[in-house]
Structures are given as C-alpha cells and as structure tokens.
Amino acid sequence: MKIKIISVTSKKNQFNSEIDRYIKMLPSFMKVEQLELPISKRSKQKAILQNIEEESERILRHIGPSDYLIIMDEHGKQIDTIEFSEWLKRWMDESAQPVLVIGGPDGLGQSIKERANASLSLSSLTYAHSMVPLILAEQLYRAWSILDNQPYHRQ
Numbered sequence: 478m479k480i481k482i483i484s485v486t487s488k489k490n491q492f493n494s495e496i497d498r499y500i501k502m503l504p505s506f507m508k509v510e511q512l513e514l515p516i517s518k519r520s521k522q523k524a525i526l527q528n529i530e531e532e533s534e535r536i537l538r539h540i541g542p543s544d545y546l547i548i549m550d551e552h553g554k555q556i557d558t559i560e561f562s563e564w565l566k567r568w569m570d571e572s573a574q575p576v577l578v579i580g581g582p583d584g585l586g587q588s589i590k591e592r593a594n595a596s597l598s599l600s601s602l603t604y605a606h607s608m609v610p611l612i613l614a615e616q617l618y619r620a621w622s623i624l625d626n627q628p629y630h631r632q
Contacts, residue, residue, distance in 0.1 A: 483512045485532045485581035492611040499614040516581045533586030545573045546593045553596035562620035
C-alpha cells in the first residue's frame with residue numbers, strides 16, 4: 478500500500494524529522510511518501526485565484542487516475558480516530574492508493590475539489606500549516622496501531 482501526503486508550502490517543513498519518525502513506525506507494506514510543493518509566487522499583479530489554480534494544477538500532476546484523493550479542508554468532514562482507522566482498513570482491503578492533500582495558504586482550487594473523493598477537516602481549530610503533515614502522519618500511525626491492536630492509542 479502506498480500513501481502520499483502532498484503539501485503546498487513556502488519552506489521546508491520544520492517537523493520533517495518527526496513526520497519521518499511516525500512513518501518509520503508503520504509496517505513495511507505501508508509506504509508513505511511526503512511531497513512538498515512550492516507555493517506560487519505572490520505579486521500585486523497576480524490574482525489570488527490564479528495562484529490557487531496554479532498550485533492545484535501542480536498537485537494534480539502527482540495524482541494518478543485511480544488514486545483516492547482526500548483534501549484537507551476546513552469545511553470537510555470531521556471524523557474521529559476510530560473512523561479514520563476504518564478508512565485506513567478500507568484502503569488496505571480495497572488496495573486503494575490514498576493521497577492526502579494540504580493546499581497552500583489560500584486554499585485549494587475548484588479543479589482539485591472536483592477531483593477529490595473526500596474532504597476532511599482535522600478540527601474546528603486552525604493549525605500552523607507545517608503541523609498538518611505531522612498530524613496526518615501521527616494519525617496514520619495511530620490508526621494502524623488500532624487495527625493492529627497495539628496499546629499506542631490507549632496511552
């Protein structure tokens with residue numbers, strides 16, 4: 478199983494070592510690829526919507542036609558960790574290739590929203606952009622620990 482976490486960012490994520498730590502704790506059959514794409518250059522002459530669409534097009538180049546696309550969106554569905562573990566189990570059972578996408582500072586364009594199979598909100602709270610890949614990596618490990626009946630989730 479291959480899972481991608483794609484984020485649009487202005488700089489290298491300061492939490493990459495922590496993200497890698499969670500990814501390395503996953504079983505060997507579960508490969509997680511983290512991909513950081515640069516934000517579009519902002520300028521007074523360029524409309525925000527143009528930046529959003531450029532970033533969305535760049536993201537779409539890394540998504541295959543059969544990939545299961547989940548976008549992170551403040552208006553997306555909020556689920557708990559148990560339900561997230563059920564999503565992970567379904568992805569494994571169906572040999573899905575989930576791609577978790579975190580848009581840039583201005584969000585995601587309509588083209589990628591229309592392509593998405595699901596829209597997920599991590600919380601009603603607002604997080605620093607660089608923390609979202611870390612939260613996703615930790616939740617993937619936590620979901621796996623639930624499925625594998627490990628004590629991590631109960632700590």
